[in-house]
Amino acid sequence: MIPAGSLLAASGLRKAYGLTTALDGADFSIHPGEVVAVMGPSGSGKSTLLHCLAGILRPDAGTVRYDGRDLSALSDAERSALRRSEFGFVFQFGQLVPELTCLENAALPLRLTGTKRKDAEATALRWLEHLEVADVRHHRPGQISGGQQQRVAVARSLVTTPRVIFADEPTGALDSLNGERVLELLTKAARETRAAVVLVTHEARVAAYSDREVVVRDGRARDMAGVHGAA
Amino acid sequence: MSIAHTLLGLLEAGPRHGYDLKRAFDERFGHDRPLHYGQVYSTMSRLLKNGLVEVDGVEAGGGPERKRYAITDAGVTDVEQWLGRPEKPEPYLQSTLYTKVVLALLTGRPADAILDAQRAEHLRLMRDLTRRKSSGDLADQLICDHALFHLEADLRWLELTAARLDRLSKEVQA
Amino acid sequence: MARPEPTTGPDSPGTDSTGPDSPKPDRPRPTGPTGPAAWARDLAMGARFAVTGGRESLLRTALVAIGVGLGVALLAIAASVPHLSAAREHRENARSVNDEGNSRSIKASDRTLLYQAVTTDFHDKPVEGALLRPEGPLAPLPPGVSAMPAPGEMVVSPALDDLLRSADGKLLRERFPYRVAGVIGEAGVMGPDELFYYAGSDRIRPDAPHGPGIHDATVRIDRFGHEEGGDPVSPVLVVLMNMTCVVLLLPIGIFIATAVRAGGERRDRRLAALRLVGTDIRATRRIASGEALCGALLGLVVGAGVFLVLRDFASGITIRDVAVSPADLVPSPALAALIAVAVPAVAVLVTLITLRRVTIEPLGVMRHTAPRRRRLWWRLLIPAAGLALLLPLFGGVTMDPYAGDASTYQVAGGGILVLVGIAALLPWLLEAGVARFRGGPVSWQLATRRIESNPGPAARAVGGITVAMAGAIAIQMLFAGVQGEFVEDLPTHSQMMGVYRGSTPAEARSYTNSFRATQGVRDALVSVEQFAHKSDRPATGFTGVTVGDCDTLRRLARLDSCRDGDVFIADAPDRSAELLPGTALSMEDRPYERDGRKPRTYEWTIPASARTVQAVEDPLGRYHRGVLATPSTIDVAALPDPSTEVAIQLEPGNLEAVERVRNTAASIDPLMRVHRMGGVRKESNYAMIQQALLVGTGLLLALIGAGLAATTLEQLRERRRLMSTLAALGARRTSVVGSVLWQTAIPVALGTALAVAGGLGLGWVMLKVVNGTVRDWLGFLPVVGVGVGMIALVTTLSLPAVHHMTRPNGLRTE
Structure with missing residues (x-):
């Protein structure tokens, strides 16, 4: 059962790595412009859920529908193309190419979709300005702070004006102040561009930036929207 | 929270009327419980008696709210000592929640549901605070952060409890 | 570090600080050994x-x-x-014998041996050997031979033994009318595939007429072993x-x-x-x-x-x-x-x-790794120094082995400096080159930036390739340039020529018939030749005298009529014989056969009746310019140094015929030597060096290629997370593979370009030094091919790893 009007929805997802079951019948849905936190303890399957939703992993069972399309019916190349053009990604760390400058890193998704370097970098620069890191655009990731790196990564996730942004513990490596600023900028930008955000986190303060939370426990995702009313 | 010390601290910035003091207090600290004028008056007279404030001037018309108060040197020292003195940590045992969880287990109800409901409620409040924080000024941000960290601590306790439910249920039923 | 602090906390129960194990507070704590002990x-x-x-x-x-x-x-x-x-x-x-003139002083005894070197070829591989005739029971045995082969017997090297037993050796078996009596031991064979034999003979004589070659004489020896002064290099x-x-x-x-x-x-x-x-x-x-x-x-x-x-x-x-x-x-x-x-x-x-x-x-x-930009000037200084060593030598080194030249070290030194300079230039070139590569597709950007941020490993890996390639190109050019000096480019593969000691015109006639009767032979001509010079001009005025019957002479010149007693003067189409009837000619034997005695000479005058005729091509396409004489006009037996010349034209492509002709020659006399005129014969030392270069360069490049692949794989492994992230971002696999490809291709391509430029430059300079001319500007193409192959190899080797790592599963590992 997939809620009407949802942009990205999954039902009955199952995924096992060898003997370990990461997902055991997880459901999920998100509307355009919505920020949904995926919460749960470590090892509960949060990241696996995100990877399945983003078409990075193919679930063993269940369906993921994005904008009316069944992701598991798409080929690897088609899913890659989807990730390039319609999705954005922010991970916890180690995601910037160390040899490229911040500007080049931020422009990378656009370049991957075939945009000319000049245009890609112009767009990337606007986003770096938006995220208050335009001054380090010619630095390499190794030369700037973790908070700045993460802002560059957020800028990178936004350059293609994606419809869904997947953020996997985006502030996990940052202190509170930097982490909150990054979250603020990310959710603000997402709301401005009406992008949906899937925010994987185990921190309540991070989840507080969402509109709604989904809790993953033992490989099952529970949407908490109805819980409050029942209590 | 010590209202006397808070009012003293507000006076450090400069002399104020009682009315101003109430307004400043409400703005910064009284979101949930605004002060009564009576509270301000009684506190000020106690401080006057102890020599921590003095009357700086009285406006025509009389009445306690027309008095302008200024902090004395002794008052400044007192604020300083208060700020430097650590608060006694409260063993904030989550007694109500704890009782609920244990009772649920004893009566065979799903404690998970209680925890989930509580988390949803906590998060709802946390979202409000987060929104307020992003639109408020520095003082708002500080006070919201304070509440957020406490709520987060509660939630972490909840998470831990959820993880320990198995063990807890065995101990309770034993 | 390992010593626990002597505290009184609950973790350290031994609280007595005066205990034997606890150092006193004022005593310095041990900090470990120093000096050699620390080293060890x-x-x-x-x-x-x-x-x-x-x-x-x-x-x-x-x-x-x-x-x-x-x-x-x-x-x-x-x-x-x-x-x-x-x-x-x-x-x-150990197995060579003293066949120089002074060996003739050895007197025959029961400890002497007659030795005649013989040589033939089988499928273009030399088959060397000797005919042995002991003059007594104590005659010396060659190394590796345990019993003297009796007449009609032979002992053979292991490889020859195998060949004779095989189907391939059928034609060779016909050449040796001997029974194999044994195999030569290791001490008597140069290498595992050498074809060598000793055959017993009862025919060779010490006083037999000398053949045309230095070693074509039968010598008497009392022992094996002779220091042959190596050819000067x-x-x-x-x-x-x-x-x-x-x-x-x-x-x-x-x-x-x-x-x-x-x-x-x-x-x-x-x-x-x-x-x-x-x-x-x-x-x-x-x-x-x-x-x-x-x-x-x-x-x-x-x-x-x-x-x-x-x-x-x-x-x-x-x-x-x-x-x-x-x-x-x-x-x-x-x-x-x-x-x-x-x-x-x-x-x-x-x-x-x-x-x-x-x-x-x-x-x-x-x-x-701060902005320590590589400097160019000292890198240029090295090859410049090399060139400075080489330039003054232009034309200064000769082929003459006896010229004796100290400047060879200067040449080698210059060459080394140029090559080292090329290796030193590469990192700079790589850095400067990559810094200029802006734009391009993502894969290109990823690769160039990677190299830019850390050019060291790429430069080092490719440095070896560059030197090897540049050197190979230069040497290849040098070979091509000087090879002309060593290689006779002979007409075709279907011609054979032979030489043999002098024979009578009648014998020559019968040899001709034998060869003509050999299967696969189109045409054959055997003639008797003697070298002569004009008696009044000993140092110049050389000419050849060919003695043969009219049938033979008709094959050498256009004759209107011929009978025994005629003499002709043959002009080649491009050059006249420069002889007139009545000219006096002197013929002499060669100095190395004289052993100190007076030269044997024969004086002869061209009869006044001699007619001038036009020479025609013999089966080898040569013109016998000079005197053509019928048998009765000249005393063949008195000729001091006649030789028998064999010219044979085969059916083209008939390789069996080659061996059959050799068999025919061997049946006439094992001493008659015939060889093919086709193919390219190189001076053996050059072939050796060229081969060493080829094998060595090949091995080296394979080695470096493998090293490069290992480096690439290691880098990939260290960047596993990044690869997964790129995949998650939706990077096409081709982009990732492309970046790996470029990462190898850019340094190798730059290195190859530098190697080609440097190699051609060095080759040209070296050729100038040895007075050669550039014959092969394109000799670098195979080297470029090797470079491309290396790029392909490294990329291919890293493909599975890239494939593995671009699966986004790598994101999962936390």
Whole structure:
């Protein structure tokens, strides 16, 4: 059962790595412009859920529908193309190419979709300005702070004006102040561009930036929207 | 929270009327419980008696709210000592929640549901605070952060409890 | 660090601070050994890390050991060359005989032996041997032969034995009318594939007429063993040999230095961890040295093993038509010791230099990669110095082996400097080049930025390739340029010529018939020739005198009429004989047959009746310009030095006919030598060097290619997370593969371009030095092909890893 009007929805997802079951019948849905936190303890399957939703992993069972399309019916190349053009990604760390400058890193998704370097970098620069890191655009990731790196990564996730942004513990490596600023900028930008955000986190303060939370426990995702009313 | 010390601290910035003091207090600290004028008056007279404030001037018309108060040197020292003195940590045992969880287990109800409901409620409040924080000024941000960290601590306790439910249920039923 | 603090806390129950185990507070705590003890401890610790430090350490040690091992194996082969040539020379000397004139002083006795060297070819491989006729029971036995072959018997080398037994050897069996009585032992054979034999004879005589070659005489000997002064080597050859050594050894050095650095980043991280527990900087250097030393020593062991394996393939290498015997491939002790000492020393040295560029702090590794831009000027200085050595020598080195020239060292030195300079220029070129590459597709951007941020590994890996390639191109050019001096380019493969001692015109006639009757022969002509000069002009005015019956002479010139008693003067179409009837001619024997006696001479005058005629082509397409005489006009028996010349035209492409002609010749006399006029005969030393260059360069490039692939794989493994992230971002696999491809292709392409430019330049300069002309500007194309192949190889080898790593599963590992 997939809620009407949802942009990205999954039902009955199952995924096992060898003997370990990461997902055991997880459901999920998100509307355009919505920020949904995926919460749960470590090892509960949060990241696996995100990877399945983003078409990075193919679930063993269940369906993921994005904008009316069944992701598991798409080929690897088609899913890659989807990730390039319609999705954005922010991970916890180690995601910037160390040899490229911040500007080049931020422009990378656009370049991957075939945009000319000049245009890609112009767009990337606007986003770096938006995220208050335009001054380090010619630095390499190794030369700037973790908070700045993460802002560059957020800028990178936004350059293609994606419809869904997947953020996997985006502030996990940052202190509170930097982490909150990054979250603020990310959710603000997402709301401005009406992008949906899937925010994987185990921190309540991070989840507080969402509109709604989904809790993953033992490989099952529970949407908490109805819980409050029942209590 | 010590209202006397808070009012003293507000006076450090400069002399104020009682009315101003109430307004400043409400703005910064009284979101949930605004002060009564009576509270301000009684506190000020106690401080006057102890020599921590003095009357700086009285406006025509009389009445306690027309008095302008200024902090004395002794008052400044007192604020300083208060700020430097650590608060006694409260063993904030989550007694109500704890009782609920244990009772649920004893009566065979799903404690998970209680925890989930509580988390949803906590998060709802946390979202409000987060929104307020992003639109408020520095003082708002500080006070919201304070509440957020406490709520987060509660939630972490909840998470831990959820993880320990198995063990807890065995101990309770034993 | 390990000593617990003497506190009174609950964790340390022994609270009595005066106890024997607790140091007094005022006594300094032990800080570990110093001096040589510290050295030993740290080196040992490093060695232990190398072998017991877990999977990563083992992998690194294995990489170093294999890399160093392969390099060492090549060095060991190079170090074996002196012994190899010495051993061969020794065996060759042991079986050769003194056939110079003074041997005639030996009187016949029961301890003498008549010896006649014979030679033939089978399928273009020489079959050498000797006819033996003992003059008594105590006659000497050749080395490796246990019993003298009786007349009609032969003893053969193992390879010849095999050949004669095989189906391939059928035609050769017909050539030897002998029964195989035994096999020659190792001491009498140059190499495992040498075709050699001794045949017993009762026909050879010491006073038989001398054949046309130096060794064509039967000699009397009382022992085997003769020091043959080796042919003096021409300076050009020395230059070539030196250059070949440099071209092969320099990249090996670079390769070993590169191999030692394999996995250095991981080592640095481990050293940082050691710093955290209190190791000082000097100790970390010692530990790293110990690790490098251990890797290098293991590399020596691996190298020895690889060498022993490679040695068995040595028989695939032939030197002067004879394969190398694996047993001869033994490194000379001095060189082996040098390798054993130098390689570990280099390993430690390189490690220390590498460590100087990083600061290992307890919390991590700082790399001094700050904007230390590479400078150009000193890099240009090296090849400039090389050119400065070479330029004054233009035209200064000759082919003349007797010219004796000290400037060969100058040439080699100049060449080395130019090559080293090319290696030094490469990192600069790479850095400067990559910095200019802006834009381009994502894969290109990723690759160029990667190289830009850390050009060292790429430059080092490709440095070896560049030197090897540049050297190969230069030497190849040099070969092509000087080869003309050594190679007779003969008309076709279907012509054969032969020489034999003088015979009578009647014999010549019957030989002609024999050859004509041989299957596969189209045309054959045997004539008797004598060299002559005008009696009044001894030093010039040379001409040939051909004696034959009218049938024979008609084949050599257009004759209107001919009968015995006629003499003709034949003009070639392009040049007249410059002889007139009545000219007096003198004929002499050759000086090396005289043994001090007076020259035998024969004076003869061209009769006044001689007619001038036009020469026509013989079966070999030659014109016999000069005197054509019928038998009765000249006393053939009195000719001092006649030779019989055989000219044969075969059916084109009929290789069997070649062997049949040789069989016919052998049936006339084993001493008659016939050879094909087709193909290219090179001076054997050149062939050897060229082959060494080819095999060596091939091995080297394969080695460097494998090293490059290993480096690429290691880099990929370290960037696994990044790869997964790129995949998650939706990067096409082709983009990722492309970046790996470019990362190899850009340095290799730049290196190849530099190698081609440098190689052609060096080749041209060297040719100028030896007075050669450039014959082959395109000789670099195969080298470019090798470069492209290397790019393909490395990329292909890394494909599975890329495939594996671009699966986004790599994101899952936290």
